[in-house]
Amino acid sequence: MKTGRLCGVLFLLLVAMVQPGYAKDSKKPIIPCSHPVFRLFDFWVGEWLVYHRDSGKLAGYDRVSRTLAGCALQQSWISLDDHFSSPKVPFRMNGKSLTAFDGAQWVQFWVDNQAGSQVLKGGPEDKSFILYSETPVGGYDYRMSWVPNKDGTLLNRSERRKEGTGEWETVFDFIYHRNLNQRRFEDEEEDQSDN
Template sequence: MPKLLLAACALTILLSSTPQPGNATPVTAPNTCSDAAYRRFDFWLGDWDTYRITGEKVATSSVARNRITSILGGCALHEAYTRNDGYAGESFTSYDASRKLWHQTWVSNQGELLVLEGTQQGDRIVLSGSVTDAQGVQLQRVSWAPWQGGVRETCMGSRDGGKTWAMLFDIQFRHHRT
Protein backbone atom coordinates (compact mmCIF):
# COMPACT_ATOMS: atom_id res chain seq x y z
CA MET A 1 0.00 0.00 0.00
CA PRO A 2 2.77 2.57 0.67
CA LYS A 3 4.09 2.06 -2.91
CA LEU A 4 0.64 2.90 -4.30
CA LEU A 5 0.47 6.04 -2.15
CA LEU A 6 3.96 7.08 -3.33
CA ALA A 7 2.97 6.58 -7.00
CA ALA A 8 -0.21 8.65 -6.49
CA CYS A 9 1.83 11.49 -4.94
CA ALA A 10 4.35 11.38 -7.80
CA LEU A 11 1.52 11.49 -10.37
CA THR A 12 -0.08 14.46 -8.57
CA ILE A 13 3.20 16.37 -8.61
CA LEU A 14 3.79 15.55 -12.29
CA LEU A 15 0.31 16.66 -13.35
CA SER A 16 0.47 19.88 -11.34
CA SER A 17 3.77 20.85 -13.04
CA THR A 18 2.58 19.95 -16.57
CA PRO A 19 0.96 22.88 -18.43
CA GLN A 20 -2.72 22.22 -18.96
CA PRO A 21 -4.74 23.43 -21.98
CA GLY A 22 -5.53 27.11 -21.56
CA ASN A 23 -2.71 27.52 -19.01
CA ALA A 24 0.19 26.83 -21.37
CA THR A 25 3.00 29.34 -21.38
CA PRO A 26 4.00 30.22 -24.94
CA VAL A 27 7.45 29.01 -25.83
CA THR A 28 9.51 31.29 -28.02
CA ALA A 29 11.90 29.42 -30.27
CA PRO A 30 15.29 31.00 -30.82
CA ASN A 31 15.67 32.65 -34.23
CA THR A 32 18.15 30.35 -35.91
CA CYS A 33 17.86 32.20 -39.23
CA SER A 34 19.20 35.58 -38.15
CA ASP A 35 22.59 35.25 -39.85
CA ALA A 36 23.21 37.72 -42.71
CA ALA A 37 23.25 34.87 -45.25
CA TYR A 38 19.50 34.38 -44.71
CA ARG A 39 18.83 38.05 -45.60
CA ARG A 40 20.54 38.04 -49.02
CA PHE A 41 17.30 37.31 -50.90
CA ASP A 42 15.23 39.86 -48.94
CA PHE A 43 15.38 42.28 -51.89
CA TRP A 44 12.66 40.09 -53.45
CA LEU A 45 10.20 40.59 -50.55
CA GLY A 46 7.14 42.63 -51.49
CA ASP A 47 3.86 42.91 -53.33
CA TRP A 48 4.75 43.16 -57.02
CA ASP A 49 3.22 43.75 -60.42
CA THR A 50 4.98 41.72 -63.12
CA TYR A 51 6.08 43.09 -66.50
CA ARG A 52 7.63 41.25 -69.45
CA ILE A 53 10.97 42.52 -70.76
CA THR A 54 12.01 42.37 -74.40
CA GLY A 55 15.65 43.34 -74.86
CA GLU A 56 15.89 46.13 -72.29
CA LYS A 57 12.37 47.43 -72.97
CA VAL A 58 9.85 46.79 -70.19
CA ALA A 59 6.21 46.31 -71.20
CA THR A 60 3.68 48.89 -70.04
CA SER A 61 1.03 46.39 -68.90
CA SER A 62 1.39 44.03 -65.98
CA VAL A 63 0.88 40.34 -66.77
CA ALA A 64 0.77 39.06 -63.19
CA ARG A 65 0.76 39.81 -59.48
CA ASN A 66 3.45 38.32 -57.28
CA ARG A 67 3.57 38.45 -53.48
CA ILE A 68 6.74 37.43 -51.67
CA THR A 69 6.55 37.14 -47.89
CA SER A 70 8.98 36.14 -45.18
CA ILE A 71 7.72 33.13 -43.23
CA LEU A 72 8.81 30.82 -40.43
CA GLY A 73 10.61 33.48 -38.45
CA GLY A 74 12.64 34.68 -41.44
CA CYS A 75 13.83 31.18 -42.35
CA ALA A 76 11.99 31.02 -45.69
CA LEU A 77 10.30 33.05 -48.40
CA HIS A 78 6.86 32.21 -49.75
CA GLU A 79 5.91 33.29 -53.28
CA ALA A 80 2.32 33.46 -54.54
CA TYR A 81 2.27 34.22 -58.29
CA THR A 82 -0.97 34.75 -60.23
CA ARG A 83 -0.91 35.61 -63.91
CA ASN A 84 -3.80 37.50 -65.53
CA ASP A 85 -4.63 34.45 -67.73
CA GLY A 86 -5.32 32.19 -64.70
CA TYR A 87 -1.92 30.51 -64.47
CA ALA A 88 -0.75 30.40 -60.83
CA GLY A 89 2.17 29.03 -58.90
CA GLU A 90 3.77 29.11 -55.50
CA SER A 91 7.29 28.62 -54.28
CA PHE A 92 9.11 28.17 -51.03
CA THR A 93 12.69 29.40 -50.93
CA SER A 94 15.15 28.86 -48.09
CA TYR A 95 18.83 29.10 -47.37
CA ASP A 96 20.58 25.86 -46.41
CA ALA A 97 23.38 27.08 -44.16
CA SER A 98 24.97 23.63 -43.84
CA ARG A 99 25.58 23.51 -47.64
CA LYS A 100 25.70 27.29 -48.19
CA LEU A 101 23.04 26.97 -50.92
CA TRP A 102 19.68 28.54 -51.69
CA HIS A 103 16.89 26.05 -52.38
CA GLN A 104 13.54 26.69 -54.07
CA THR A 105 10.59 24.42 -54.79
CA TRP A 106 8.04 25.74 -57.32
CA VAL A 107 4.64 24.19 -58.08
CA SER A 108 1.88 25.44 -60.36
CA ASN A 109 -1.79 24.91 -61.09
CA GLN A 110 -0.68 23.12 -64.28
CA GLY A 111 1.07 20.32 -62.39
CA GLU A 112 4.57 21.71 -62.83
CA LEU A 113 7.27 20.98 -60.28
CA LEU A 114 10.65 22.67 -60.38
CA VAL A 115 13.33 22.19 -57.73
CA LEU A 116 16.22 24.65 -57.91
CA GLU A 117 19.43 25.18 -55.96
CA GLY A 118 22.23 27.70 -56.21
CA THR A 119 24.16 30.57 -54.73
CA GLN A 120 24.52 34.30 -54.60
CA GLN A 121 26.69 35.55 -57.46
CA GLY A 122 27.46 39.23 -57.05
CA ASP A 123 24.14 41.03 -56.58
CA ARG A 124 22.16 38.07 -58.02
CA ILE A 125 20.73 34.87 -56.66
CA VAL A 126 21.21 32.18 -59.33
CA LEU A 127 19.44 28.82 -58.99
CA SER A 128 19.45 25.83 -61.35
CA GLY A 129 17.43 22.66 -61.72
CA SER A 130 15.59 20.56 -64.26
CA VAL A 131 12.04 19.80 -65.31
CA THR A 132 10.70 16.86 -67.25
CA ASP A 133 7.83 17.44 -69.65
CA ALA A 134 6.44 15.91 -72.85
CA GLN A 135 9.61 16.99 -74.70
CA GLY A 136 11.97 15.41 -72.16
CA VAL A 137 14.36 16.96 -69.66
CA GLN A 138 15.02 20.68 -69.67
CA LEU A 139 17.71 22.31 -67.56
CA GLN A 140 16.67 25.68 -66.18
CA ARG A 141 18.76 28.49 -64.73
CA VAL A 142 16.86 31.26 -62.96
CA SER A 143 18.33 34.48 -61.59
CA TRP A 144 16.95 37.34 -59.51
CA ALA A 145 18.63 40.72 -59.03
CA PRO A 146 17.64 44.20 -57.91
CA TRP A 147 16.98 46.23 -61.08
CA GLN A 148 15.60 49.71 -61.77
CA GLY A 149 13.80 50.04 -58.43
CA GLY A 150 12.36 46.52 -58.60
CA VAL A 151 13.58 42.99 -59.20
CA ARG A 152 14.50 41.36 -62.51
CA GLU A 153 14.00 37.62 -62.91
CA THR A 154 15.33 35.76 -65.92
CA CYS A 155 14.98 32.10 -66.79
CA MET A 156 17.13 30.31 -69.34
CA GLY A 157 16.46 26.78 -70.59
CA SER A 158 18.58 24.10 -72.23
CA ARG A 159 17.40 20.87 -73.85
CA ASP A 160 20.91 19.70 -74.82
CA GLY A 161 22.45 19.24 -71.39
CA GLY A 162 23.64 22.83 -71.08
CA LYS A 163 25.47 23.18 -74.42
CA THR A 164 23.09 25.91 -75.60
CA TRP A 165 20.67 28.10 -73.68
CA ALA A 166 17.53 29.99 -74.72
CA MET A 167 15.58 32.67 -72.85
CA LEU A 168 12.36 31.22 -71.41
CA PHE A 169 11.25 34.45 -69.77
CA ASP A 170 12.58 37.82 -68.68
CA ILE A 171 10.43 39.84 -66.28
CA GLN A 172 10.57 42.76 -63.90
CA PHE A 173 8.73 43.02 -60.61
CA ARG A 174 7.65 46.56 -59.73
CA HIS A 175 5.98 47.50 -56.48
CA HIS A 176 2.23 46.94 -56.77
CA ARG A 177 0.16 50.07 -57.21
CA THR A 178 -3.09 50.14 -55.31
Protein backbone atom coordinates in the same frame (compact mmCIF):
# COMPACT_ATOMS: atom_id res chain seq x y z
CA MET B 1 -7.92 14.68 -8.97
CA LYS B 2 -4.37 14.48 -7.59
CA THR B 3 -3.26 12.57 -10.69
CA GLY B 4 -4.65 15.34 -12.91
CA ARG B 5 -2.75 18.03 -10.98
CA LEU B 6 0.43 15.98 -11.04
CA CYS B 7 0.10 15.50 -14.81
CA GLY B 8 -0.48 19.24 -15.19
CA VAL B 9 2.62 20.11 -13.16
CA LEU B 10 4.73 17.59 -15.06
CA PHE B 11 3.45 18.99 -18.36
CA LEU B 12 4.38 22.55 -17.34
CA LEU B 13 7.85 21.41 -16.27
CA LEU B 14 8.33 19.61 -19.57
CA VAL B 15 7.23 22.69 -21.52
CA ALA B 16 9.62 24.87 -19.51
CA MET B 17 12.52 22.49 -20.22
CA VAL B 18 11.99 22.28 -23.98
CA GLN B 19 10.76 25.80 -24.62
CA PRO B 20 12.07 26.74 -28.09
CA GLY B 21 14.23 29.79 -28.56
CA TYR B 22 16.50 29.51 -25.55
CA ALA B 23 19.95 27.99 -25.22
CA LYS B 24 20.48 25.29 -22.61
CA ASP B 25 23.02 27.32 -20.64
CA SER B 26 21.55 30.78 -21.11
CA LYS B 27 18.41 32.81 -20.76
CA LYS B 28 19.21 34.82 -23.91
CA PRO B 29 16.84 34.11 -26.77
CA ILE B 30 18.21 32.47 -29.89
CA ILE B 31 16.75 33.58 -33.20
CA PRO B 32 17.63 30.68 -35.55
CA CYS B 33 17.48 32.61 -38.84
CA SER B 34 18.83 35.97 -37.71
CA HIS B 35 22.23 35.55 -39.40
CA PRO B 36 22.70 37.96 -42.36
CA VAL B 37 22.93 35.04 -44.81
CA PHE B 38 19.17 34.53 -44.33
CA ARG B 39 18.55 38.10 -45.56
CA LEU B 40 20.44 37.77 -48.89
CA PHE B 41 17.27 37.16 -50.90
CA ASP B 42 15.11 39.67 -49.01
CA PHE B 43 15.27 42.12 -51.93
CA TRP B 44 12.58 39.90 -53.50
CA VAL B 45 10.19 40.40 -50.56
CA GLY B 46 7.20 42.55 -51.43
CA GLU B 47 3.99 42.96 -53.39
CA TRP B 48 4.85 43.20 -57.08
CA LEU B 49 3.28 44.12 -60.40
CA VAL B 50 5.19 42.03 -62.95
CA TYR B 51 5.58 43.12 -66.58
CA HIS B 52 7.05 41.49 -69.71
CA ARG B 53 10.25 43.43 -70.37
CA ASP B 54 9.90 43.30 -74.16
CA SER B 55 6.26 44.44 -74.48
CA GLY B 56 5.70 46.26 -71.19
CA LYS B 57 2.41 44.37 -70.73
CA LEU B 58 1.31 43.27 -67.28
CA ALA B 59 2.08 39.55 -66.84
CA GLY B 60 0.91 39.00 -63.28
CA TYR B 61 1.03 39.71 -59.57
CA ASP B 62 3.69 38.27 -57.30
CA ARG B 63 3.61 38.37 -53.54
CA VAL B 64 6.76 37.36 -51.66
CA SER B 65 6.88 37.42 -47.88
CA ARG B 66 9.05 36.16 -45.07
CA THR B 67 7.54 33.24 -43.19
CA LEU B 68 8.48 30.79 -40.44
CA ALA B 69 10.14 33.45 -38.27
CA GLY B 70 12.23 34.70 -41.20
CA CYS B 71 13.63 31.26 -42.08
CA ALA B 72 11.93 31.09 -45.49
CA LEU B 73 10.42 33.16 -48.28
CA GLN B 74 6.95 32.28 -49.54
CA GLN B 75 5.88 33.30 -53.04
CA SER B 76 2.37 33.45 -54.48
CA TRP B 77 2.16 34.06 -58.24
CA ILE B 78 -1.00 34.93 -60.22
CA SER B 79 -0.78 35.02 -64.03
CA LEU B 80 -2.78 37.70 -65.80
CA ASP B 81 -2.05 36.50 -69.35
CA ASP B 82 -1.66 33.18 -71.14
CA HIS B 83 2.15 33.12 -71.22
CA PHE B 84 2.21 30.02 -68.98
CA SER B 85 -1.11 28.50 -70.05
CA SER B 86 -1.15 24.81 -70.89
CA PRO B 87 -3.14 23.63 -73.91
CA LYS B 88 -6.73 22.71 -73.10
CA VAL B 89 -6.45 23.87 -69.46
CA PRO B 90 -9.37 26.28 -68.90
CA PHE B 91 -7.60 28.54 -66.37
CA ARG B 92 -4.40 30.55 -66.09
CA MET B 93 -1.35 29.45 -64.17
CA ASN B 94 -1.04 30.31 -60.49
CA GLY B 95 1.83 29.01 -58.41
CA LYS B 96 3.60 29.07 -55.09
CA SER B 97 7.15 28.58 -53.95
CA LEU B 98 8.95 28.20 -50.67
CA THR B 99 12.62 29.23 -50.60
CA ALA B 100 15.11 28.76 -47.76
CA PHE B 101 18.83 28.61 -47.04
CA ASP B 102 19.90 25.07 -46.06
CA GLY B 103 23.28 26.00 -44.60
CA ALA B 104 25.16 25.61 -47.88
CA GLN B 105 22.87 26.96 -50.60
CA TRP B 106 19.40 28.33 -51.27
CA VAL B 107 16.69 25.82 -52.15
CA GLN B 108 13.36 26.65 -53.77
CA PHE B 109 10.40 24.32 -54.23
CA TRP B 110 7.88 25.52 -56.83
CA VAL B 111 4.44 24.06 -57.52
CA ASP B 112 1.58 25.34 -59.69
CA ASN B 113 -1.96 24.59 -60.80
CA GLN B 114 -0.77 23.34 -64.22
CA ALA B 115 0.78 20.20 -62.62
CA GLY B 116 4.22 21.82 -62.60
CA SER B 117 6.75 21.36 -59.83
CA GLN B 118 10.45 22.01 -59.64
CA VAL B 119 13.34 22.15 -57.18
CA LEU B 120 15.94 24.86 -57.79
CA LYS B 121 19.20 25.42 -55.92
CA GLY B 122 21.88 28.10 -55.89
CA GLY B 123 22.40 31.56 -54.44
CA PRO B 124 24.15 34.89 -54.98
CA GLU B 125 26.43 35.19 -58.03
CA ASP B 126 28.05 38.55 -58.66
CA LYS B 127 25.13 41.06 -58.58
CA SER B 128 22.49 38.40 -59.30
CA PHE B 129 20.72 35.71 -57.35
CA ILE B 130 20.65 32.54 -59.47
CA LEU B 131 18.96 29.20 -58.89
CA TYR B 132 19.41 26.12 -61.12
CA SER B 133 17.10 23.14 -61.55
CA GLU B 134 18.23 20.23 -59.40
CA THR B 135 17.09 17.71 -62.01
CA PRO B 136 15.92 18.20 -65.61
CA VAL B 137 12.23 18.91 -66.14
CA GLY B 138 10.77 17.62 -69.40
CA GLY B 139 14.28 17.11 -70.81
CA TYR B 140 15.43 20.65 -69.94
CA ASP B 141 17.76 22.23 -67.39
CA TYR B 142 16.43 25.51 -65.96
CA ARG B 143 18.10 28.64 -64.63
CA MET B 144 16.29 31.45 -62.79
CA SER B 145 17.92 34.79 -62.05
CA TRP B 146 16.90 37.85 -60.05
CA VAL B 147 18.74 41.17 -60.28
CA PRO B 148 17.77 44.14 -58.06
CA ASN B 149 18.02 47.57 -59.68
CA LYS B 150 18.89 50.84 -57.94
CA ASP B 151 15.46 52.27 -58.80
CA GLY B 152 13.72 49.56 -56.74
CA THR B 153 12.68 47.42 -59.69
CA LEU B 154 13.75 43.82 -60.03
CA LEU B 155 14.69 41.84 -63.14
CA ASN B 156 13.61 38.18 -63.18
CA ARG B 157 14.54 35.85 -66.02
CA SER B 158 13.96 32.14 -66.55
CA GLU B 159 16.03 30.24 -69.10
CA ARG B 160 16.21 26.64 -70.22
CA ARG B 161 18.39 24.41 -72.38
CA LYS B 162 18.31 20.82 -73.51
CA GLU B 163 19.52 18.61 -70.68
CA GLY B 164 23.26 19.08 -70.09
CA THR B 165 24.04 20.87 -73.37
CA GLY B 166 23.16 23.71 -75.65
CA GLU B 167 22.50 27.41 -75.50
CA TRP B 168 20.22 28.90 -72.87
CA GLU B 169 16.90 30.14 -74.31
CA THR B 170 14.62 32.60 -72.53
CA VAL B 171 11.38 31.23 -71.06
CA PHE B 172 10.36 34.59 -69.61
CA ASP B 173 11.98 37.95 -68.98
CA PHE B 174 10.13 40.05 -66.40
CA ILE B 175 10.56 43.37 -64.67
CA TYR B 176 9.04 43.72 -61.21
CA HIS B 177 7.62 47.02 -59.94
CA ARG B 178 6.43 47.54 -56.37
CA ASN B 179 2.66 47.28 -56.12
CA LEU B 180 1.83 50.41 -54.18
CA ASN B 181 -1.81 49.33 -53.93
CA GLN B 182 -0.73 46.27 -51.93
CA ARG B 183 -3.27 44.02 -53.66
CA ARG B 184 -4.34 41.18 -51.38
CA PHE B 185 -4.43 37.61 -52.58
CA GLU B 186 -7.87 36.21 -51.95
CA ASP B 187 -6.76 32.62 -51.27
CA GLU B 188 -4.19 33.44 -48.60
CA GLU B 189 -4.52 33.77 -44.89
CA GLU B 190 -2.66 36.66 -43.34
CA ASP B 191 -0.26 35.59 -40.61
CA GLN B 192 1.28 38.70 -39.09
CA SER B 193 3.32 36.72 -36.54
CA ASP B 194 5.79 35.50 -39.20
CA ASN B 195 6.41 38.82 -40.94
